[in-house]
Amino acid sequence: MISIIFLILASICNSVMDVCSFHYSTSIFSKLNPKFWDSTISWKNKYVDWDGGDKRRRKWIFGLFNYPVQLTDSFHLFKTLMIIFICISISVFDCDLLSIISSKEIRTITIIGIYGTSWNVIFSAFYNYIFVIKKSSKQ
Numbered sequence: 001m002i003s004i005i006f007l008i009l010a011s012i013c014n015s016v017m018d019v020c021s022f023h024y025s026t027s028i029f030s031k032l033n034p035k036f037w038d039s040t041i042s043w044k045n046k047y048v049d050w051d052g053g054d055k056r057r058r059k060w061i062f063g064l065f066n067y068p069v070q071l072t073d074s075f076h077l078f079k080t081l082m083i084i085f086i087c088i089s090i091s092v093f094d095c096d097l098l099s100i101i102s103s104k105e106i107r108t109i110t111i112i113g114i115y116g117t118s119w120n121v122i123f124s125a126f127y128n129y130i131f132v133i134k135k136s137s138k139q
Helices: 004-024 039-046 072-092 103-130
Strands: none
Touching: 004 039, 004 072, 004 103, 039 072
């Protein structure tokens, strides 16, 4: 059961990534700092002196290594979290929960069905409804 919770968290992170990339202006994130949340401009955060040209220099920490892109904008932060949650989901998965199903093939199909359905239902709910600003009916 813990495994599916982490898969659901990964799905929510994926919906944040897509909403910020494709529907930022009509999402709840549009009320937050666009330099971090709006994917059309936030990707520039990993560069020093962004000027619109090809002179892109990565930000450095103490001159030793590149600033972690995972901390520069919402898309990369939530992509990193999504990958972490998927890895945790896999690592804590317990196949014994479905040991009542004797056929390995049917058990595998059942797991794929449960996890795939969970991912799609949660992603769709957050992408299409929860992260969307409700439009006023008085227009």
